Amino acid sequence: MFLSDVKNALRVSGTDSDAEILDLIEAAKADLILSGVHIDKVDDTDPLIKRAITVYCKSNFGYEDPKLSERFQESYVSLKHHLTLSAEYTVGDSQ
Numbered sequence: 001m002f003l004s005d006v007k008n009a010l011r012v013s014g015t016d017s018d019a020e021i022l023d024l025i026e027a028a029k030a031d032l033i034l035s036g037v038h039i040d041k042v043d044d045t046d047p048l049i050k051r052a053i054t055v056y057c058k059s060n061f062g063y064e065d066p067k068l069s070e071r072f073q074e075s076y077v078s079l080k081h082h083l084t085l086s087a088e089y090t091v092g093d094s095q
Contacts, residue, residue: 035084055075
């Protein structure tokens with residue numbers, strides 16, 4: 001399950017933060033779509049999409065060190081930029 005992967009990346013155990021983390025996952029997906037990644041490609045089993053969502057969550061989860069959050073945000077923006085420049089991620093699946 002993807003939630004457990006993100007929780008592991010955030011070093012979170014228990015279920016107290018599950019709702020917040022699920023909101024962050026959905027926000028990351030929405031941000032990728034708004035930025036130009038095709039909705040068909042926002043699949044959390046894809047390694048690049050999974051990484052982008054995880055880094056987004058890490059940048060917005062509330063670390064005490066703002067520089068750490070900034071570095072994760074920069075990483076997310078860079079990855080999102082690469083995804084939006086790739087036809088593989090901006091063109092929908094053909095049916």
